[in-house]
Amino acid sequence: xxxxxxxxxxxxxxxxxxxxxxxxxxxxxxxxxxxxxxxxxxxxxxxxxxxxxxxxxxxxxxxxxxxxxxxxxxxxxxxxxxxxxxxxxxxxxxxxxxxxxxxxxxxxxxxxxxxxxxxxxxxxxxxxxxxxxxxxxxxxxxxxxxxxxxxxxxxxxxxxxxxxxxxxxxxxxxxxxxxxxxxxxxxxxxxxxxxxxxxxxxxxxxxxxxxxxxxxxxxxxxxxxxxxxxxxxxxxxxxxxxxxxxxxxxxxxxxxxxxxxxxxxxxxxxxxxxxxxxxxxxxxxxxxxxxxxxxxxxxxxxxxxxxxxxxxxxxxxxxxxxxxxxxxxxxxxxxxxxxxxxxxxxxxxxxxxxxxxxxxxxxxxxxxxxxxxxxxxxxxxxxx
Amino acid sequence: xxxxxxxxxxxxxxxxxxxxxxxxxxxxxxxxxxxxxxxxxxxxxxxxxxxxxxxxxxxxxxxxxxxxxxxxxxxxxxxxxxxxxxxxxxxxxxxxxxxxxxxxxxxxxxxxxxxxxxxxxxxxxxxxxxxxxxxxxxxxxxxxxxxxxxxxxxxxxxxxxxxxxxxxxxxxxxxxxxxxxxxxxxxxxxxxxxxxxxxxxxxxxxxxxxxxxxxxxxxxxxxxxxxxxxxxxxxxxxxxxxxxxxxxxxxxxxxxxxxxxxxxxxxxxxxxxxxxxxxxxxxxxxxxxxxxxxxxxxxxxxxxxxxxxxxxxxxxxxxxxxxxxxxxxxxxxxxxxxxxxxxxxxxxxxxxxxxxxxxxxxxxxxxxxxxxxxxxxxxxxxxx
Numbered sequence: 064x065x066x067x068x069x070x071x072x073x074x075x076x077x078x079x080x081x082x083x084x085x086x087x088x089x090x091x092x093x094x095x096x097x098x099x100x101x102x103x104x105x106x107x108x109x110x111x112x113x114x115x116x117x118x119x120x121x122x123x124x125x126x127x128x129x130x131x132x133x134x135x136x137x138x139x140x141x142x143x144x145x146x147x148x149x150x151x152x153x154x155x156x157x158x159x160x161x162x163x164x165x166x167x168x169x170x171x172x173x174x175x176x177x178x179x180x181x182x183x184x185x186x187x188x189x190x191x192x193x194x195x196x197x198x199x200x201x202x203x204x205x206x207x208x209x210x211x212x213x214x215x216x217x218x219x220x221x222x223x224x225x226x227x228x229x230x231x232x233x234x235x236x237x238x239x240x241x242x243x244x245x246x247x248x249x250x251x252x253x254x255x256x257x258x259x260x261x262x263x264x265x266x267x268x269x270x271x272x273x274x275x276x277x278x279x280x281x282x283x284x285x286x287x288x289x290x291x292x293x294x295x296x297x298x299x300x301x302x303x304x305x306x307x308x309x310x311x312x313x314x315x316x317x318x319x320x321x322x323x324x325x326x327x328x329x330x331x332x333x334x335x336x337x338x339x340x341x342x343x344x345x346x347x348x349x350x351x352x353x354x355x356x357x358x359x360x361x362x363x364x365x366x367x368x369x370x371x372x373x374x375x376x377x378x379x380x381x382x383x384x385x386x387x388x389x390x391x392x393x394x395x396x397x398x399x400x401x402x403x404x405x406x407x408x409x410x411x412x413x414x415x416x417x418x419x420x421x422x423x424x425x426x427x428x429x430x431x432x433x434x435x436x437x438x439x440x441x442x443x444x445x446x447x
Numbered sequence: 448x449x450x451x452x453x454x455x456x457x458x459x460x461x462x463x464x465x466x467x468x469x470x471x472x473x474x475x476x477x478x479x480x481x482x483x484x485x486x487x488x489x490x491x492x493x494x495x496x497x498x499x500x501x502x503x504x505x506x507x508x509x510x511x512x513x514x515x516x517x518x519x520x521x522x523x524x525x526x527x528x529x530x531x532x533x534x535x536x537x538x539x540x541x542x543x544x545x546x547x548x549x550x551x552x553x554x555x556x557x558x559x560x561x562x563x564x565x566x567x568x569x570x571x572x573x574x575x576x577x578x579x580x581x582x583x584x585x586x587x588x589x590x591x592x593x594x595x596x597x598x599x600x601x602x603x604x605x606x607x608x609x610x611x612x613x614x615x616x617x618x619x620x621x622x623x624x625x626x627x628x629x630x631x632x633x634x635x636x637x638x639x640x641x642x643x644x645x646x647x648x649x650x651x652x653x654x655x656x657x658x659x660x661x662x663x664x665x666x667x668x669x670x671x672x673x674x675x676x677x678x679x680x681x682x683x684x685x686x687x688x689x690x691x692x693x694x695x696x697x698x699x700x701x702x703x704x705x706x707x708x709x710x711x712x713x714x715x716x717x718x719x720x721x722x723x724x725x726x727x728x729x730x731x732x733x734x735x736x737x738x739x740x741x742x743x744x745x746x747x748x749x750x751x752x753x754x755x756x757x758x759x760x761x762x763x764x765x766x767x768x769x770x771x772x773x774x775x776x777x778x779x780x781x782x783x784x785x786x787x788x789x790x791x792x793x794x795x796x797x798x799x800x801x802x803x804x805x806x807x808x809x810x811x812x813x814x815x816x817x818x819x820x821x822x823x824x825x826x827x828x829x830x831x
Contacts, residue, residue, distance in 0.1 A: 111545060161495060163547050169560045169673055169681060176553045178562070182679055197677050202602065208588035218586065230709055254674075289553055290638075293581050295566055297553060325614055 094139055096167040097154075099184050103146040107154070109165065112138025114158050121154030122432065123147050129157045149185035149192030151257065151435065172254050173289075174431070175246040175298050193264070194439050195257040200267035201227030205259055207249070207291075210279075210321035214314035220280045220287035221318070222249045224259055225326070226266050226273035235329040237446040238275045238322060241438070242311070242339030242346050244365075246298050248288035249280040252438075255431045261439050272446040275326055279318050281311040281339075281346060312349045319357070331359075333390060336445045338362025340434045341402070348409075352379075355387035360445040362393045364437040365429050366406045376412065385416065391444060392420040395437035397427040478523055480551040481538075483568050487530040491538070493549065496522025498542050505538030506816065507531050513541045533569035533576030535641065535819065556638050557673075558815070559630040559682050577648070578823055579641040584651035585611030589643055591633070591675075594663070594705035598698035604664045604671035605702070606633045608643055609710070610650050610657035619713040621830040622659045622706060625822070626695070626723030626730050628749075630682055632672035633664040636822075639815045645823050656830040659710055663702050665695040665723075665730060696733045703741070715743075717774060720829045722746025724818045725786070732793075736763075739771035744829040746777045748821040749813050750790045760796065769800065775828060776804040779821035781811040 094108040107119055109132065117140040118129035124144070132140040153172075155162050164171060165180045172181050185192035203226045209218045229236065241258065243251035252258045258276055265271035280287055282298070289296055319335075322328060337358045339347040344366035351361045392413050396406035406422075413420035423440060425433050478492040491503055493516065501524040502513035508528070516524040537556075539546050548555060549564045556565050569576035587610045593602045613620065625642065627635035636642045642660055649655035669676055703719075706712060719742045723731040728750035735745045776797050780790035790806070797804035807824060809817050 113543060113545070158545075159497060159543070161497070161542075162550070164562075166546070166561075169557055169562065170679060171555075171557075171562060173553055173555075177550075178548075178553065178555060197671070197675055199602075199677065202593040204590055204592035206588050206590050209586040218583075287581070291581055293583065295554060 094167050096165055097182050099182075100143070103148075103184065103186055104144050105147055105152075105182075105184070106141055106143045107132070107156075107165070108139055108141045108167065109156055109158075110137070110139045111158060114140070116157075116159055118157040119154060120157055120162075121152060122430070123150070123152045123154070132156075147184065149183075149187070149190030150432070151181055151183045151192060151195045153179045153181050155179055173250070174255055189268075191436065191439075194261050195435060197260055198264060198267070200263055202263055203227050203259060203266075204229065205253065209287075210318065212314045212317040214317050217286055220249045220291055221321075222253050222278040223322070223326070224262060224276040224278075226262065226275070228273070229275075229327075233327070234273075235327045235334075236273060236275045237329050237334035237336070238277055238326075239442070239445065240277045240279070240318065240335070240337040240347075240350075242281050242337070242343030243278070244339070244341035244343055246282070247343075248282060248285075248298065249278055250288045252276075252278045255434075256438060257435055258438065261435065262442060265439065265442055271442045274442075274446060275322070275328065277318065277322050279311070281343060283311070311346050312353055315350045315354070319354075332356055332387075333359035334446065336360035336362065336441075338364065338393070338438070338441055340364040340437075341366075341429065351389060352383060355384055359390045360393070360441075361389050361391070362395070362437070362441040362445075363406065363409065364395050364434050364441075365397065365400050365402055366394060366409060379412065380416075383416065383418070385418070388418050390419060392418055393423070393441050393444060394420065395423040395425065395433070395440070397425050397429065397433045399426070399428040400433075401429060478551050480549050481566050483566075484527070487532075487568070487570055488528050489531055489536075489566075489568070490525060490527045491516070491540075491549070492551065493524045493540055493542075494522055495524065495542060498522075498524070500541075500543055502541040503538060504541055504546075505536060506814070507534070507536045507538070516540075531568065533567075533571070533574030534816070535565055535567045535576060535579045537563045537565050539563055557634070558639055573652075575820065575823075578645050579819060581644055582648060582651070584647055586647055587611050587643060587650075588613065589637065593671075594702065596698045596701040598701050601670055604633045604675055605705075606637050606662040607706070607710070608646060608660040608662075610646065610659070612657070613659075613711075617711070618657075619711045619718075620657060620659045621713050621718035621720070622661055622710075623826070623829065624661045624663070624702065624719070624721040624731075624734075626665050626721070626727030627662070628723070628725035628727055630666070631727075632666060632669075632682065633662050634672045636660075636662045639818075640822060641819055642822065645819065646826060649823065649826055655826045658826075658830060659706070659712065661702065661706050663695070665727060667695070695730050696737060699730075699734045699738070703738075716740055716771075717743040718830060720744035720746065720825075722748065722777070722822070722825055724748040724821075725750075725813065735773065736767060739768055743774045744777070744825075745773050745775070746779070746821070746825040746829075747790070747793065748779050748818050748825075749784050749786055750778060750780065750793060763796065764800075767800065767802070769802070772802050774803060776802055777807070777825050777828060778804065779807045779809065779817070779824070781809050781813065781817045783810070783812040784817075785813060 094110050096108040098106045117132040119142045120129040132142040134140050168180050170181050171178045183192050183195050203224050206223045210221050211218050241252050266273050335358045337347045344363035351358045394406050394410050396403050410422045478494050480492040482490045501516040503526045504513040516526040518524050552564050554565050555562045567576050567579050587608050590607045594605050595602050625636050650657050721731045721742045728747035735742045778790050778794050780787050794806045
């Protein structure tokens with residue numbers, strides 16, 4: 064890659080002022096935040112001479128409680144962490160008791176309706192953070208488009224990753240259908256899940272097969288993410304309902320038909336996988352059951368599969384015909400996740416029936432930090 | 448479209464709490480902000496019982512100065528505007544003198560390194576805001592991918608819009624190459640420019656020809672937008688240099704070759720247009736000159752074309768061979784834009800040489816609000 068040259072001239076200053084007419088410009092030296100130090104500790108900085116208290120909240124801290132930042136010269140508050148492992152970390156400041164983002168770090172992710180700063184760091188090739196970063200590997204393409212669902216009578220939005228070389232190859236590719244959770248949309252796995260980076264890196268390393276990854280919008284109450292939906296739609300996680308799996312389940316054949324008629328797709332159940340997180344894992348399980356013989360691999364990340372009543376277990380038994388058992392049921396869940404009980408029940412059920420099941424338990428709860436790990440693991444296990 | 452049903456149940460609450468472990472959750476009723484009222488005035492709300500002052504800054508206000516919001520019951524500050532016209536508007540709050548975003552509105556755009564809230568509104572079909580919104584029309588596809596530039600010895604990032612029907616058609620399409628400004632990247636025209644919505648809407652109305660729109664990363668010092676670049680790259684507008692047009696100009700044949708070998712493209716200069724804003728307009732002018740006979744339409748939005756020295760004008764004259772004059776030089780600039788003088792000079796130069804030139808002067812300055820309008824106009828004038 065071209066060496067990055069930074070010529071800090073003032074050539075464009077007059078343009079900058081007019082272009083930023085809406086913005087309060089500060090001519091004080093900007094602070095660098097976050098800054099990864101040589102020992103892999105990270106320093107956060109925030110300039111606000113008038114603030115009474117400034118705190119830092121982040122998923123790299125021992126607890127969820129905010130820690131105090133210390134005011135230094137010139138009104139710059141700072142905090143330095145212990146050395147950290149490679150990861151994608153989330154954080155925000157708390158200023159005078161109010162949550163706010165770090166104005167020095169433009170890296171932000173939207174989770175449902177909330178924007179949060181993030182940063183990635185890696186300490187060596189192959190650590191978690193390394194898979195979430197962009198490296199000088201061949202890069203796949205992300206298509207953000209719409210498909211028509213005759214079942215729903217609507218166009219719906221979908222994100223589709225094709226691996227590096229897809230456009231110039233004549234090969235047919237296996238497909239992973241990857242479903243988001245409640246309140247999410249077709250951007251969730253892309254932005255929060257770092258799916259593009261994980262797949263680019265795993266494929267470049269030869270650890271995952273080149274595959275297409277299909278990320279449809281799976282929320283029943285809207286057809287697209289904010290900015291791509293009609294009106295100023297604002298999603299909320301509480302827009303759920305007990306039968307929220309129904310529509311995506313009923314209409315999933317429309318997704319498959321669209322993909323298989325628009326992409327060079329290898330056929331057969333061993334070239335199809337379906338996986339999802341939380342609500343999406345419930346959908347993955349349901350879709351694999353309602354399309355027997357369609358999917359060779361099913362991934363349930365923090366699975367909220369409800370097999371904890373006799374009725375639910377009977378329904379599960381009825382639909383999980385051993386004849387069509389996938390090559391792999393992969394179940395991942397965090398030890399502190401509220402749905403762990405369900406995941407364990409499903410594992411036990413699969414084992415009692417002799418289904419091929421793998422169970423992976425990580426630390427932590429119902430969070431994207433786990434789902435990125437589960438995708439990284441699952442993607443290496445499929446289509447092989 | 449499916450009717451939007453909102454079932455405000457608490458089914459997912461336990462998940463919400465664990466999923467949002469990094470976030471300070473408030474169980475007070477959320478405030479709605481912004482809210483477009485029946486008379487097209489807009490109300491902004493912000494809850495902060497501890498704030499001493501809360502102000503609103505927005506490009507719909509008479510001046511750039513913040514206006515005071517008024518504290519009401521329960522610590523909710525509010526402000527209601529005059530009735531507004533259809534538009535995409537930008538705003539932020541100023542709390543205790545410090546700029547911050549509206550936590551109730553997840554619609555945000557990044558301009559270089561700054562995130563700002565936005566909202567769209569339209570009062571009738573065909574007003575400015577209407578073109579920036581998503582309607583129930585056929586939708587094109589946005590591919591976010593990389594191309595190889597042999598000239599630069601690097602992979603570089605590029606966003607490519609293909610119109611609705613491209614994938615299922617066998618037709619060949621004309622191509623608009625659309626270039627961003629200093630500090631921008633391959634996301635700028637997509638997110639700030641609302642290019643996808645403008646083109647979808649114009650094409651659906653029959654006002655623009657179905658076309659491919661190619662938006663390469665045109666910044667010399669990095670090859671991709673933040674999040675898609677190696678490392679935690681943070682762009683800044685001041686990373687400019689006097690010869691910043693050089694590399695994109697030198698390597699532009701690589702962009703054209705990539706597009707023409709990867710897409711079904713109609714050939715010939717009357718099927719190619721190049722346009723850009725600010726730095727991108729300088730590049731558009733330079734590229735059209737260095738590729739004589741390649742482009743039938745050249746758009747210069749807030750053009751910083753430097754023809755104000757005898758040397759620059761001589762260079763312009765040498766490269767603007769009337770034999771290869773495009774069908775249209777389209778120049779758009781704001782009456783308050785600092786580069787207006789250059790735009791007028793270029794217009795006069797083109798007219799003195801008998802080149803086909805159109806000049807459009809809008810209100811306002813060097814801002815995206817103008818560039819969206821210029822794209823809307825220019826897209827209707829090309830390939831016809």
